[in-house]
Structure formats: structure tokens, C-alpha cells
Amino acid sequence: MFSVIYKKFFLIVSALIFAVSFLIIGVFGLSYSIDFTGGALLEVRYETAPGKTVVEGAAATQNLGSVSVRETSLGDRGNGYLIRTRDLSEDERIALEDALLAIGEGASIERYTTVGPTIGAELSSKALWAIALVSLVIILYVAYAFAGIGKPVSAWIYGLITIVVLIHDVIVPTAMMSLLGYFTGAEVDVLFVMAVLAVLGYSVNDTIVVFDRVRENLQANRTEKRTKIVEPGGIEREEVEYTLTKPFPEIIGPAVTETLGRSINTSLTTLLALTALYFLGGSLTQNFALVLMAGVVAGTYSSICMAVPLLVAYESWQAKKMKVEVVTPK
Amino acid sequence: MNQSDRPKDTSISSGTETFIRMFRATVVIVVLAMIGYFVYNNATNPEASRPFKLGLDLAGGSHLVYEADVSSVTPAEVPALMAVLKDVIERRINVFGVSEPIIQVEESSFAAAEKQHRLVVELPGVTDVEAAVAEIGRTPLLEFKLIDAEAEAAQASVASLQANISAGTGISSGTSSGTSSGAAVVGNIKVNGEAVADLNPYIETGLTGRYLESAALEFAGSQSGQLSNEPIVSIRFTAEGADLFEKITRDNVGERLAIFLDGVIISAPRINEAISGGTAVVSGGFNLDEAKELSQNLNFGALPVPIMLVSTQTIGASLGADVLEKGVLAGVIGLLTVIGFMVLWYRLSGIIAGFALIMYVVLMLALFQLIPVTLTAAGLAGFILSLGMAVDANVLVFERMKEEMRAGKSSRAAAREGFRRAWSAIRDGNATSILSAIILFWFGTSIVKGFALVFGIGVVMSMFSAIVLTRTLLIAMPDRSLSDSKLMRFLYGSGFTRS
Numbered sequence: 047m048f049s050v051i052y053k054k055f056f057l058i059v060s061a062l063i064f065a066v067s068f069l070i071i072g073v074f075g076l077s078y079s080i081d082f083t084g085g086a087l088l089e090v091r092y093e094t095a096p097g098k099t100v101v102e103g104a105a106a107t108q109n110l111g112s113v114s115v116r117e118t119s120l121g122d123r124g125n126g127y128l129i130r131t132r133d134l135s136e137d138e139r140i141a142l143e144d145a146l147l148a149i150g151e152g153a154s155i156e157r158y159t160t161v162g163p164t165i166g167a168e169l170s171s172k173a174l175w176a177i178a179l180v181s182l183v184i185i186l187y188v189a190y191a192f193a194g195i196g197k198p199v200s201a202w203i204y205g206l207i208t209i210v211v212l213i214h215d216v217i218v219p220t221a222m223m224s225l226l227g228y229f230t231g232a233e234v235d236v237l238f239v240m241a242v243l244a245v246l247g248y249s250v251n252d253t254i255v256v257f258d259r260v261r262e263n264l265q266a267n268r269t270e271k272r273t274k275i276v277e278p279g280g281i282e283r284e285e286v287e288y289t290l291t292k293p294f295p296e297i298i299g300p301a302v303t304e305t306l307g308r309s310i311n312t313s314l315t316t317l318l319a320l321t322a323l324y325f326l327g328g329s330l331t332q333n334f335a336l337v338l339m340a341g342v343v344a345g346t347y348s349s350i351c352m353a354v355p356l357l358v359a360y361e362s363w364q365a366k367k368m369k370v371e372v373v374t375p376k
Numbered sequence: 377m378n379q380s381d382r383p384k385d386t387s388i389s390s391g392t393e394t395f396i397r398m399f400r401a402t403v404v405i406v407v408l409a410m411i412g413y414f415v416y417n418n419a420t421n422p423e424a425s426r427p428f429k430l431g432l433d434l435a436g437g438s439h440l441v442y443e444a445d446v447s448s449v450t451p452a453e454v455p456a457l458m459a460v461l462k463d464v465i466e467r468r469i470n471v472f473g474v475s476e477p478i479i480q481v482e483e484s485s486f487a488a489a490e491k492q493h494r495l496v497v498e499l500p501g502v503t504d505v506e507a508a509v510a511e512i513g514r515t516p517l518l519e520f521k522l523i524d525a526e527a528e529a530a531q532a533s534v535a536s537l538q539a540n541i542s543a544g545t546g547i548s549s550g551t552s553s554g555t556s557s558g559a560a561v562v563g564n565i566k567v568n569g570e571a572v573a574d575l576n577p578y579i580e581t582g583l584t585g586r587y588l589e590s591a592a593l594e595f596a597g598s599q600s601g602q603l604s605n606e607p608i609v610s611i612r613f614t615a616e617g618a619d620l621f622e623k624i625t626r627d628n629v630g631e632r633l634a635i636f637l638d639g640v641i642i643s644a645p646r647i648n649e650a651i652s653g654g655t656a657v658v659s660g661g662f663n664l665d666e667a668k669e670l671s672q673n674l675n676f677g678a679l680p681v682p683i684m685l686v687s688t689q690t691i692g693a694s695l696g697a698d699v700l701e702k703g704v705l706a707g708v709i710g711l712l713t714v715i716g717f718m719v720l721w722y723r724l725s726g727i728i729a730g731f732a733l734i735m736y737v738v739l740m741l742a743l744f745q746l747i748p749v750t751l752t753a754a755g756l757a758g759f760i761l762s763l764g765m766a767v768d769a770n771v772l773v774f775e776r777m778k779e780e781m782r783a784g785k786s787s788r789a790a791a792r793e794g795f796r797r798a799w800s801a802i803r804d805g806n807a808t809s810i811l812s813a814i815i816l817f818w819f820g821t822s823i824v825k826g827f828a829l830v831f832g833i834g835v836v837m838s839m840f841s842a843i844v845l846t847r848t849l850l851i852a853m854p855d856r857s858l859s860d861s862k863l864m865r866f867l868y869g870s871g872f873t874r875s
Contacts, residue, residue, distance in 0.1 A: 089695075136509060136685075156695040158505070162686035164492065165441065176824075180812045187811060191804045237754055240827045244761060247812050247831070251765075251805035255772065258801035307870075308768075308775045311721065315714045315771075316764030322710035323760045328702035330433075331757040338761060 050299040053355035060352045063344075064214060067221035074224045079233035082170045084163035086134040088142065089118065093152025095125035104145045105129055110138065116231050118329060126156060133160055173239045177216075180243060184250050185209050188257070195261050198294055199361055207356045208253050211348045215249035216242055218344035219337045226333055237334045245341030248316070252309060252349035259301035260357070267291050294361045302354050313346040401852035404735075404845055412738045418745050426745045430500075431752035431826065434700040436693030437500040438508055441482075442683040444493045448580070449681065457586060457681055458493055464679060465495060465512060474499045474508075495683060505690045517679050518585035519636040520621075520656075522628055523644055527577035578634060581624050585679060587617025589654075591671040596659055607667035608659040618654025626650035703756040710760050711737060718767060722774050724867035728849045729770040736766050736841040743833055755830040762834035768805075769842030772798040774870070781858050781868055788855040795847050802839060809835045 080087050090101075098115060105113040116128040127146075134142065139158065147153045189205035219242065226232040268288040275283045290297065317339060324335035418424040432439050444461060446454050458481045469477045478498040483491065502508050589612045595605040613621055624633065625647050634644040635658050643659055662670065715730035722729060740759065744751060777794030781787060813832030817825055856864045 091692075091695075136506065140506065154692065154694075155503075155690070157689070157691040159689040160687055162441075162443075164443075165687050168492075176816060179815050183811045183815060184808050187804075187808050191807070236824065237757075240754055240758070240824065243812060243816060244758065244831065247809040247835075248765065250808045251768070254805045254808065255801045258804060262797075262800075304775075304779070308771050311771045311775075312765070312768040315717055315767050316761070318713040318717055319710040319760050319764030322713060323706045323757060325706075326702055326709055327706035327757065327760065328699050328753075330699055330753050331703070334754075334757050 050295050050302065050354060050358055053358050056351040056355045057359060060214065060348070060355075064217060067217040070221040071217075071224045074228040076220070076224050076234050077227045077231070078170075079235035080130065080159065080161045080166065081235045082166050082173075084133050084161050084166035086131045086139070086158070086160040088129045088131075088139075088146070088158045089126055089156040090129065090143075090146045090150075091124050091126040091152075091154050091156045092150035093124045094150060095127070096150045098127070100149055101127050101129070101146065104149045105131070105142065108138065108142050108145055110134070110142065114231075124152065133162060169236070173236075177239075177242065177246070180246055181209060181212060184212065184246070188250075188254065191254075192257060192261060195264060198290065198364065199357060203360055204257055204357075207353055207360070208250060208257075210356065211253050211353050212246055212249055214348045214352060215245055215341055215344045219245055219341040222340040223333070223337055226336065232333045237331065238337060241334050241337040241341065244338060245345060248342060249345035249348065252312075252345050253353050255308065256301065256305050256349050256353055259305050260298055260354075263297045263301050264290070267297050295358050298354060298358055302350055306350065309346050309350060313342050316342050397852045400848050404848050408735045408738055408845075411742045415738060415741045415745060419741075426748065428741075428745060429748045429750045430696075430700065431750045431755070432498055432500060432689070432696070433691050433753045434696045434703075434751060434756075435500050436503060436691050436696040437498065438502045438505045439687075439689040440497040440499070440505070440509065440512070440685060441687035442495040442497065442512075443686045444495060445682045445684065446493055454493060458495070460586060461495060461679060461681060461683070465497060469497065469499065469508075469512065474502055476500055494686070501693065503690050503692055505688055509685060509688070517636075517682055518588065520581050520583040520624070521578040521634045521636060522581055522624070523632040523634050524577045524579055525631065531577055578636075581620075581633075583617065583620050583624060586681070587613050587620060589614045589617070593668050593671045594657075596657075606659060607662050607664045608657050609662070609667055609671045611656045611658060613654040613656070615654070618652070621654060621656065622650055622652045699753050700756075703753065703760070707756070707760050707763070710763050714763055714767060718770075722771075722870050724853070725770075725774045725777070725850065725870075728846055728853075729767055729774070731849065732770060732841045732846040733763070733767055735845050736837055737763070739837050739841065740834060743837070747829075747833075749829055749833075750826055752826045755826045758827050758830045759834065762831065762838065766834065766838035766841065769798070769802045769839060770846050772801055773842065773846070778868070778870060784857070784859075786855050786857045787853060787864075787868060788851055791847070791850045791853075795843065799843075802842070806835050806839050 098117060102113070102115045105115060110131045112132075114130045116130070118126045118128050129142070129146070131142070139160070143155055143158075147155070185205040185208060188208045189201045192201040192204045195201050195204065223232065223234060223238055227234070268290050271287045271289065273285050273287070275285055277283055320335045320339050320342065324332055324339070327335060418426050419428055421427075444458060446457070449457060462479050462481050466477070466479050469479065477500070478496075480496045482494045482496050497512065499508055591609055591611050594608050594610045596608045629647050629649060632644045632646050634641050635656075636642070645657075645659075658670070711733065715733060718726035718729045718733070720726065740762075743749065749755065773791075773794045776798045777787075777790045780790035780793045785793060810832060813828050813835065816828035817832065856868075858865050858868060
């Protein structure tokens with residue numbers, strides 16, 4: 047199978063994806079929404095919208111410190127602006143709303159959100175905790191579910207590889223978010239965290255399906271050797287030793303081929319649903335859909351072209367190390 | 377057709393089996409159709425008992441988060457006080473006339489630096505947040521505080537001193553009525569002027585509106601036969617409050633007890649004797665309307681602890697309706713394209729999977745109505761995402777089934793084997809998703825909880841739809857092999873191949 051044969055190539059490509067994603071995030075950064083930073087967000091809609099500078103001017107007269115104004119399209123319902131400020135008091139909010147309503151025809155306040163700084167800070171730590179805890183549960187579950195997989199690679203390595211793959215699958219959509227933020231002003235909000243968590247779920251599912259096939263093929267291609275050992279004290283214990291009938295990569299290769307159809311088809315159906323959400327679901331969830339699409343593509347790529355090469359590479363590294371260990375005492 | 381390689385469905389026992397298979401498939405379809413009708417009826421009938429519950433971001437409305445200041449009460453009392461606070465605000469909002477408000481007590485998670493107690497108020501349909509906030513905030517906070525006579529005198533003399541200084545008159549006339557201790561304090565102020573701000577003549581007693589049982593409008597003098605009929609508010613304390621009140625009055629006979637309403641002193645009667653029985657009178661030169669409003673407000677809820685508005689969110693109804701409409705459209709189109717793909721790629725199996733996907737949607741919608749799950753924009757997006765992921769278990773099974781059929785098994789045997797062998801992958805893949813959903817639900821704020829719930833039951837239902845529904849239907853199909861005919865090869869094939 048290609049990803050086993052060209053494992054070096056795919057590992058280099060994967061490393062490049064990591065590097066580029068980190069570079070993007072490092073250069074463009076992420077802009078956090080008021081969900082995390084605290085502050086106020088106000089959306090105003092106009093039937094005949096004034097220019098952006100007019101809106102900025104009206105907001106500036108309120109002396110609210112730095113105010114960011116972003117255009118939003120509301121389709122056939124006219125044009126709108128999103129105005130982001132610091133946390134506002136009731137009086138300040140009313141004054142700002144009046145100022146904005148006065149400058150355009152058919153104006154109405156569509157939504158208004160303020161988040162106190164403590165709530166924002168709490169949400170950030172909550173989000174990080176949730177992501178960390180979900181990752182921990184995943185590695186534990188994978189190690190548990192594949193506990194019987196035995197030689198030549200221990201179940202914990204499957205768990206670890208799953209985590210490396212998960213990091214990849216989270217970094218890619220985060221880089222996507224970073225680009226979106228730089229070019230369209232999109233902000234990291236609660237929806238983004240949910241998208242990331244959904245990607246975690248999707249990606250681990252993908253990787254587990256591949257590993258499941260690896261497990262099955264390993265079990266089909268090994269011979270058992272049972273030896274009874276009588277321990278001092280008369281306790282009888284049976285030791286089972288498995289020997290693979292084929293080299294490890296030759297067993298893993300078919301596993302990828304066999305799951306390839308499923309991996310691609312499931313990601314296609316998911317992408318179809320997300321495409322519908324992106325084009326028809328309205329502006330509120332557009333970035334959510336885009337981030338998820340990036341995550342799904344990354345998840346499919348990584349389960350095939352990263353998880354398996356990593357597994358094979360680890361096995362050959364381990365085999366080499368074992369040989370060295372056997373040789374050195376002589 | 378070559379059917380010699382497997383038993384024909386002609387014997388009595390296999391006839392019964394066929395009947396059972398067909399019966400099961402029929403039951404599945406009929407039950408799902410009934411659930412579908414139930415969902416449709418609930419969604420369209422305005423008087424339905426279980427309509428879809430729309431979140432504020434879809435229905436429009438206000439979402440307010442208050443933080444309770446519980447610094448003055450012991451931690452053990454907090455839960456009970458928060459419950460009282462919730463009841464009080466609930467009554468308050470009901471007076472305001474909002475249909476189906478949601479009032480919840482929330483605690484900050486352990487991830488927060490300091491434990492905070494919050495009250496989340498959701499007002500569907502209310503976009504005039506200003507009026508709502510005013511209505512909630514107007515509820516009075518009643519406090520009883522003892523007056524430290526010395527400190528009060530000192531404060532009074534400082535005030536008169538300052539007034540005199542600003543008026544240009546001398547010190548002597550200002551302090552003529554002051555006590556010796558008052559003068560001493562004034563002397564102190566000369567040394568350290570900042571001490572003025574620290575002077576607090578009011579001593580907390582711990583007696584607040586939380587011990588209030590009822591309040592009533594009365595007229596002073598109506599009992600003692602005096603001519604005065606100044607409107608007053610009589611207060612009845614709870615048993616606990618009555619004990620506290622008795623203790624305070626017994627220990628401080630001769631002192632004055634100030635009654636504060638929302639931090640403003642309204643009267644400070646002198647304590648003549650220990651008062652048992654748990655009643656007190658608030659008089660502060662009210663007119664009839666003021667006294668009436670105060671007694672009502674106190675009855676409707678003197679807040680047990682002070683609260684502070686920390687977050688508000690308002691969504692216009694038209695914006696919400698727009699989001700909902702677009703979300704539904706995206707969902708329908710998403711569903712159709714996924715089904716279209718499955719039918720084109722997996723043919724006969726795809727048709728069954730499409731059927732199972734529609735059943736999945738029906739089941740999910742029924743659960744949304746029955747639990748009920750409050751639908752939000754995020755929840756809707758999560759549901760649309762789940763449409764694409766829900767066919768995963770089917771795809772896993774179909775790919776397995778294809779392998780088995782190529783190996784020579786008949787369609788029914790292949791289906792059984794496909795489900796059996798795909799199970800471990802389905803189980804392990806979905807178990808992690810379910811665990812993630814549980815963590816999210818446990819951790820999340822209300823928005824995240826909604827998403828986690830949709831995500832979690834989505835995973836469970838998609839497993840159910842694949843393992844029970846698709847399996848039942850697939851096994852009810854006539855048993856055929858790939859070698860039977862070109863048509864069979866086509867129907868059970870997939871992708872771009874003809875067979």
C-alpha cells in the first residue's frame with residue numbers, strides 16, 4: 047500500500063504540514079472573540095447602509111476606547127455591521143445604539159452581547175480543560191481497546207500515535223482559522239472550540255477504524271505458541287507467544303487498502319453535509335463549517351498517510367533497537 | 377439463475393424465517409412512520425404538547441447572566457440562598473409577563489480561579505433588554521444594621537466641620553454639640569485625613585431580606601389609637617429571622633437599628649426593648665403608593681444576596697428566524713446530497729442506507745421534542761454535521777459486505793458477517809465520541825451543553841440506525857449472490873465499477 051511503501055515521503059509531508067500550520071498560526075495569530083476576552087459585540091442592520099467610515103465615526107464619538115467595525119452581509123435583509131467594544135455599561139450601550147441607529151435608514155439592532163471579563167477568562171480555561179480531558183480519555187480508551195493487540199507494537203503506542211494524529215488534525219483547522227481571521231476578520235469563538243472538539247471525535251474515529259483493521263490483520267497473520275510455566279509454589283501459568291507470519295509492513299499495508307474506501311466515502315458524505323451548511327446555513331455558522339471541512343480533510347489524510355507510516359516507522363525503529371540490544375552484550 | 381448452491385426458500389421452516397424477516401422490516405418501517413407523523417404533528421400543530429424548543433439565538437430574546445455576591449454568607453448556606461434567589465427572580469419575571477422564561481443557577485467550573493455563583497436568565501421574545509434589566513434590578517435588597525453611636529456622632533461632626541470649613545465659619549461652633557469622643561475623632565482626622573472615608577457607623581447584623589416571610593402595608597397608630605395614620609410596612613420574619621431579630625434587639629437595647637433598602641437608609645428606630653415574635657415595622661415618611669410598592673416588592677422578593685449583571689446577549693427575532701430558516705434549508709439539502717451520494721455509490725445498499733438516514737433524522741427530531749433539547753444555531757450545525765457522519769457505520773458495513781460477497785457469500789450471509797466484523801470498529805470509534813460528548817456536557821456552559829447533547833445522542837442514534845434499522849432491512853432483502861446475475865453484481869457493487 048502506498049502510504050506504507052512511501053512512508054518516508056508521507057512522514058516528511060506530514061512534518062511539513064505541521065511546520066506550515068504552526069508558521070501560519072505564529073505569523074497571523076488568532077484573534078479571540080469576546081467569548082474569551084470579555085467585551086461587547088453589537089450587530090446593527092441597515093436597509094440603506096452608511097459607509098464603514100461613517101459607522102466608525104459614529105462609534106468613535108462615544109469615547110469607548112478602541113472599537114472595531116466589521117461589515118456583515120445579511121443577504122436580502124440589507125447590510126449590517128458588527129461593532130466590537132470593551133465591556134459596556136447599560137448607559138454606554140444605549141448611547142452607542144442611539145448613535146448607530148441615527149446614521150442610517152431602516153436601522154435596527156440585531157443582536158447585542160456583552161461578556162464580563164471573568165466569564166471570558168473562565169470560558170478559555172474551560173475550553174482548554176475540555177480539549178485536554180477529551181484527548182486524555184481518547185488515549186486511555188485507545189490503549190484499553192487495543193490492549194490485546196500485543197506484539198510487535200504495544201497498545202500504548204497506538205494511543206500515542208492517535209494523539210499525534212489528533213494534534214495534526216487540530217492544528218490544521220486552527221491554521222485555517224488563523225488565515226480566516228487574517229483575511230476576513232473571523233474570530234475564535236465558542237463555535238470554533240466546538241468545531242475543534244467535533245474534529246477530535248471525527249479524527250479519532252477515522253484512526254481507530256484503520257487501527258481496528260490492523261488489529262484484525264495482525265490476528266489473522268500470526269501463529270500462537272502456548273507454553274505452560276510452573277512457577278515456584280506450584281502455580282501454573284500459560285504464556286502465549288505470537289509470531290507474525292509476514293513482515294509487519296506487509297500486514298499493515300492491506301489494512302490501509304481495505305479501509306481506504308470507507309475513509310474516503312465517510313469524509314465525502316461529511317463534506318457534502320458541511321458544504322450544504324457552508325453555502326446555505328447563513329453567516330453565523332459559515333466559519334464553523336469551513337473549519338470543520340479543514341478538520342475532516344486533515345483527519346482523513348492523517349489516518350491514512352500519518353497514522354500508518356508512523357506505526358510502521360516505529361516498528362522498524364523498535365526492531366533495530368532490539369537488534370542492537372541483543373548484539374551489545376556480546 | 378443458478379440457485380443450487382444454497383437452500384431455496386421453499387421449505388416450511390425457511391418460509392417462517394422469511395415471514396419473520398419481513399415482519400421485522402415491516403414493524404421497523406411502520407414504527408418509524410408513526411414517529412415521523414408524531415414529529416410532523418408536533419412541529420406544525422400550534423397546540424402541540426411537545427413542540428421543538430428553540431434557543432434564544434433562533435427564537436430571539438435576551439440572555440442575562442448575573443453574578444451573586446455571596447461573600448457575606450457562609451458557603452454552606454449558598455445553595456439554599458441561590459435557590460431562594462432563583463425563586464424571587466422567577467416571580468419577578470412572571471410579573472413582567474414573559475412566556476417561558478428560563479432561570480438557572482450556575483456555578484463557575486473548578487477551572488475558574490474563584491468559585492462564583494451565577495444566575496442565568498433567559499427571556500424569549502424580549503429584546504428590550506433595558507426594561508428587563510430594570511425590572512429584575514428593581515427588586516429591593518433589605519438589610520438591618522446597627523448604628524455605632526460614637527462613630528455616627530464622629531461622622532456627623534466631621535460632616536458639619538467640613539460644611540463649616542467650606543462655609544468659612546469657625547470650628548468651635550461646629551463641634552459645640554459634639555461629644556468628647558467625637559472631638560477626639562475630629563482631632564484624629566487632622567493627623568490622618570484619609571480616615572474620614574473609613575468611618576463606618578453601621579454594623580452588619582446578618583439580618584437581611586432573606587429572613588423575610590411577608591410584608592404588609594399598615595397605618596401607624598391604627599393599633600395604639602393615635603390619630604396619625606402614616607403608611608408603614610410591617611415585616612414578619614421567618615422563625616430563624618425572628619430568633620436573630622430577638623437576639624439583636626435584646627443585646628442592643630438603647631441602640632438604634634437602621635433599616636436599609638438597596639443600600640439606602642430609610643429609617644433608624646431606637647430599640648426600646650427586646651422584640652420577640654418576629655415582627656418589625658419600617659417607617660420612613662412614605663406616602664401611600666411608596667409604602668404599597670415597598671411591601672409588594674418585599675413580598676415579591678427581597679433578594680437574599682446582592683446580584684450584579686455580568687453578561688447580556690440580545691438577539692433580534694428576525695435574525696433568529698433567518699438563522700433557523702437557513703439552518704433548516706442547509707439540513708434538508710445536506711440530507712438529500714448525502715442520500716444521493718450513497719445511492720449512486722452503493723446502489724441497493726445505498727438506498728437502504730438512505731432510508732436508515734431518514735429514519736435517523738426522524739428519531740433525532742423525535743428525541744429533540746421529547747427530551748426536550750433546546751435547539752440553537754450551534755446545535756443545528758452539529759446536527760447537520762452528524763448527517764454526514766451518521767452514514768459512517770453503514771459505509772463500514774457495506775465495505776465489509778462487499779468483501780464477503782466477493783469471497784462468494786450470498787447477500788444475506790454477507791450482510792450478517794459484515795455487521796459482525798464491522799462491529800469492533802463501530803464500537804471503538806463511537807465510544808470515544810460518546811465519552812467526548814459526556815465530558816463536554818459535564819464541562820460546558822449552556823451553549824456547549826446543547827451542542828454536546830446533540831452530538832452525543834447523534835452518535836448513539838446513528839449506531840442504532842445502522843445496527844438495528846439498516847441490518848433489519850438489509851437482511852429482509854431477497855438472498856442473492858453476485859454470481860446470480862449481472863443485475864445482482866450491479867446492485868451489490870459500488871463506485872464506478874459495473875460489478
